[in-house]
Amino acid sequence: MENLERPRGGRPRAFDPEAALDAAMHLFWEHGYEATSLAMLREAMGLTPPQIYNAFTDKETLFRRALARYHDREIGFALDALSAAIPTEEAIRLLLTGAAMAYTRPGKPGGCLFISGALAASPQAQGIADELKTYRKATEAAIAARLAKGRDAGELPAGLSVERLAKYLTGVMHGMSIQARDGASAEDLQALAETTLAAWAAEVRKAADSKGEADVGPVAND
Amino acid sequence: MENLERPRGGRPRAFDPEAALDAAMHLFWEHGYEATSLAMLREAMGLTPPQIYNAFTDKETLFRRALARYHDREIGFALDALSAAIPTEEAIRLLLTGAAMAYTRPGKPGGCLFISGALAASPQAQGIADELKTYRKATEAAIAARLAKGRDAGELPAGLSVERLAKYLTGVMHGMSIQARDGASAEDLQALAETTLAAWAAEVRKAADSKGEADVGPVAND
DNA sequence: CATGTTTCGTATTGATTGATACGTTTCTTG
DNA sequence: CAAGAAACGTATCAATCAATACGAAACATG
DSSP states (O other): OOOOSOSSOOOOOSSOHHHHHHHHHHHHHHHOTTTSOHHHHHHHHTOOHHHHHHHHSSHHHHHHHHHHHHHHHTOHHHHHHHHSSSOHHHHHHHHHHHHHHHTTOTTSOSSOHHHHTOSSOOGGGHHHHHHHHHHHHHHHHHHHHHHHHHHHTTSSOTTOOHHHHHHHHHHHHHHHHHHHHTTOOHHHHHHHHHHHHHHHHHHHHHHHHHHTOOOOOTTOOO | OOOOSOSSOOOOOSSOHHHHHHHHHHHHHHHOTTTOOHHHHHHHHTOOHHHHHHHHSSHHHHHHHHHHHHHHHTOHHHHHHHHSSSOHHHHHHHHHHHHHHHTTOTTSOSSOHHHHTOSSOOGGGHHHHHHHHHHHHHHHHHHHHHHHHHHHTTSSOTTOOHHHHHHHHHHHHHHHHHHHHTTOOHHHHHHHHHHHHHHHHHHHHHHHHHHTOOTTOTTOOO
């Protein structure tokens, strides 16, 4: 998966590429793609420009590597929550709770790199903005797929629009990311997640009522 | 309020400052503060650099002017909804519906300038990022104040945490802004708003139940 | 009409941006 | 131990960034 091993001999690297990538990731996370200059990267990574360019080609490639690393190391909770063998509602609860924690980790930048990396961008960096959008859309698609799976399994009413609910949940997570950047605590985001789950229950009940069915189960009482 | 009138004679301006500011606002809205270069502003505003600097001091001042103009001309719906003499729930409904429309206006950049302007920033532009955060926090505070007013008027249960609910609603609006930037339609955002209002009802009921009171009224039925 | 004031247009300014040239050093391989 | 390969450090590249100098032009006021 990692294509960093050298094919043949030569002078060995004087630094740890993973540690350097980690430093770059945190810097991009904090300041975004375009606002992070090579001078800042140089200092944070402890490297000279030729070292950076030899190892990571250019700034754009370095950022994409940082994105992949972020996806693997910082938000594994999302994939884990959605793929776990647990009820749908519990998976969504794990997802939102995980986001509340991941967006407010001590010593880490607040919020999500997929959002902080670039929302608006210059025309030259449009490709980066598009890549980030792709990551965000993938999250939404994964949530929708999980909801569809729960609906097909009879956990959710057949009349429920999974796309609509996925868009709501993704939107809430995006909002949590911005709230985190504005100083919200883990507890604040946890409360936000709980309010969101209340909406979940209301939406599910509404969809079930509109079909006149009563086989809802997990959200029947009050 | 506008301090653009000259005190004494001199050569008149060859351009309309408001139209120029409008062009700058839309450009900042689309690309954000830092990613918008003076070359781009020059072309969009149809002005030479000295014209821009003479009229708006510098890029930062121009951006702050654009922010104020955006606040006055593009999101008046928010203040209107919160200050209207209508029930609290209706005010929130207007607020969210207004956001769904304002974030997807044809011919305008998607989302909200207060978010697209800068989430992450370079150390040099930290002041701009802080100013945007101030605008976002002001929105949250205005929502909280409106909720508190509704609670004090007996429209909402006394046990309701207006700060928590305000944080949720603000977060949802932020999420709507990002969804709009990712291509969501006005209908998508409207659906998101309706799901949010379902959460509203659930939260209010929960707060009322925890107090054991029944004087809720607008959300009693099912 | 003379004077003061403001903006005009043209041509640049110094600083910073992302990215390299080049000769040297240090490793693997045969 | 020679030959090839890769990364090293130093110094710097052209392009773009935000911002101005400067003299001419166009207004208001006396």
